[in-house]
Ligand SMILES: Nc1nc2c(c(=O)[nH]1)N[C@H]1C(S)=C(S)[C@@H](COP(=O)(O)OP(=O)(O)OC[C@H]3O[C@@H](n4cnc5c(N)ncnc54)[C@H](O)[C@@H]3O)O[C@H]1N2
């Protein structure tokens with residue numbers, strides 16, 4: 001097969017005619033539509049569900065608290081004082097017998113209240129007489145019925161919905177699920193992702209030398225991909241057509257992500273490999289700077305499972321732009337969640353490209369965006385100082401306008 005180039009007459013370089021250059025908005029929406037719907041629900045143990053999206057509402061499996069509980073260290077008391085002090089104590093996790101009116105029993109915070117108890121007297125509010133057999137309240141007017149008791153069902157009743165389907169399993173949600181009696185929760189399966197980093201010029205350690213540069217994309221993309229999916233592989237592939245073709249076709253991932261090799265250089269094999277594999281190009285070049293050579297393709301299904309490939313340009317900030325434009329929307333949709341962005345104002349002018357959308361690293365102060373220097377396609381210095389990427393429409397934005405700022409993926 002002839003070496004694929006990206007001149008205008010090579011739209012057949014992949015399995016079907018490549019789409020025309022898309023606007024940034026069209027490309028994002030193509031990535032969401034390609035995913036279609038969230039991956040099917042699976043049951044996950046609570047520790048393994050972090051960052052997943054709930055496929056079903058979280059419904060309380062019990063009253064919370066599940067029993068009347070002491071809110072303080074002190075004494076469970078029955079009726080008005082003074083009280084005859086019973087021997088022993090009830091600790092958290094323990095059970096106590098019926099407490100007769102006029103008696104009291106030492107109790108710890110979190111302990112189940114003995115039946116018959118009407119209030120809890122805090123340790124610092126009570127006084128035991130020298131005989132050790134009688135408990136007095138230092139200020140009886142404070143002790144109303146129910147005082148310092150967390151009543152059963154105060155937080156929720158069994159069967160009550162706590163969190164809606166579609167919410168992300170944050171650490172707080174996982175804690176609530178455990179408290180409400182869950183061992184496993186129903187979440188959407190997360191997409192499996194494999195990262196293939198192309199480029200014989202890349203080094204894994206030491207200083208750039210002899211025309212070679214450090215691989216900046218593995219350390220940058222691996223953590224982001226772990227936020228948005230299950231990263232099942234991350235490896236370097238030599239600039240070799242057969243190796244690249246085999247790596248793509250043999251990948252078990254739902255989504256294969258390549259970096260580099262999207263353009264027209266002598267060893268840029270991504271288009272050719274996709275054509276050879278019969279992939280369908282859904283996005284091939286986007287009117288965005290940096291990152292315009294980014295692409296999205298649907299790979300032939302494997303075992304009935306849909307598969308996709310996102311080709312990110314090699315220039316590091318261009319690869320980040322491709323991640324924001326294609327990878328994050330695709331993976332978010334497969335995960336069943338919305339992408340993260342916020343509306344901000346512009347603290348100063350944000351320079352634009354004449355005809356393309358520009359993704360510009362910005363810092364945010366009091367929700368107002370300012371561009372940072374060193375924002376060239378091959379640079380990461382500006383990005384590393386930034387709070388997000390501003391979406392600057394063609395022509396730019398004057399100070400005082402509203403701008404969408406894309407935030408980096410987070411673990412939840
Ligand atoms: N004739 C044309 N040349 C180029 C075009 C074009 O339209 N016509 N587009 C330019 C743009 S824009 C970009 S972006 C790049 C995209 O090129 P590739 O995706 O083929 O990427 P490579 O050529 O492999 O690498 C480009 C550049 O990035 C460096 N690189 C690659 N991977 C990494 C990495 N993991 N860490 C750090 N740096 C990386 C690589 O060394 C190159 O310097 O094409 C332009 N050319």
Ligand code: MOO
Nearest residue numbers: 290291292318377
């Ligand atoms: O668009 Mo390239 O992605 O400018 O570096």
